[in-house]
Amino acid sequence: MTAHQRRCRPPGNSHGCSCNLSQRYQRPTDAAAVVPVEQDKGAATVAMLAHRLTTLVRGCNAGNQTDAVIAEAELDAWLAEAGKCGVPTMETFAAGLKAASKD
Numbered sequence: 001m002t003a004h005q006r007r008c009r010p011p012g013n014s015h016g017c018s019c020n021l022s023q024r025y026q027r028p029t030d031a032a033a034v035v036p037v038e039q040d041k042g043a044a045t046v047a048m049l050a051h052r053l054t055t056l057v058r059g060c061n062a063g064n065q066t067d068a069v070i071a072e073a074e075l076d077a078w079l080a081e082a083g084k085c086g087v088p089t090m091e092t093f094a095a096g097l098k099a100a101s102k103d
Contacts, residue, residue: 075101
């Protein structure tokens, strides 16, 4: 688990980051650039889901000792949430990933 995951996953919440998107950036200019994204519900949803998927993928690299069962459960949870997030493009993306993962 990364430092960001430890910091942003409240106990019992394996599904999401509880921090604001702008809190993830060190430089004020970077944080300021994402404020408009945080204010748009669809964009904020996509950014949060993209961040979570990236974290899942990075956690499964060859250097980590990731439990395959846990990783699959986390991906299934991500696919379920993304598949009903209300953003059509993200829902289509999640459906495509889900179909590809079952092949």
